[in-house]
Amino acid sequence: MLTGYECAGCGVQRSFHSLLHLRFVEAFRYNALFVLLILYFFFLIILKYSESFRSKKKLLNFFFSRKWLLFLIIIVLLFSLLKNTDCYKAFINNL
Numbered sequence: 368m369l370t371g372y373e374c375a376g377c378g379v380q381r382s383f384h385s386l387l388h389l390r391f392v393e394a395f396r397y398n399a400l401f402v403l404l405i406l407y408f409f410f411l412i413i414l415k416y417s418e419s420f421r422s423k424k425k426l427l428n429f430f431f432s433r434k435w436l437l438f439l440i441i442i443v444l445l446f447s448l449l450k451n452t453d454c455y456k457a458f459i460n461n462l
Contacts, residue, residue: 372451373447373450373451374447375400375443375444375446375447375450376398376401377398377450378397378398378401379397379398379401381394381397381398382394382395382397382398382401382402383401385397386402386405392462395459395462396459396460396462399446399459400442400443400446411430414426414427414430415427
């Protein structure tokens with residue numbers, strides 16, 4: 368509220384509520400990063416409990432490494448910047 372800018376977490380609760388009601392486009396409009404992170408976590412759960420991946424251990428080690436965590440932090444920071452641009456707002460409003 369002080370700066371007038373939206374953070375990366377703005378709209379997460381509304382997005383989660385829309386996902387619970389299976390309104391995926393509406394959830395994406397509220398917070399696109401949150402919807403993508405939910406998909407990412409589902410992928411990790413499937414990878415962890417799946418028996419069909421041959422190189423499962425390498426993938427799990429990669430997705431739980433410090434480099435990957437740093438990459439995700441950078442993505443969140445970039446999303447925070449992008450979310451406040453007119454280009455992003457125009458894209459989301461046209462969905």
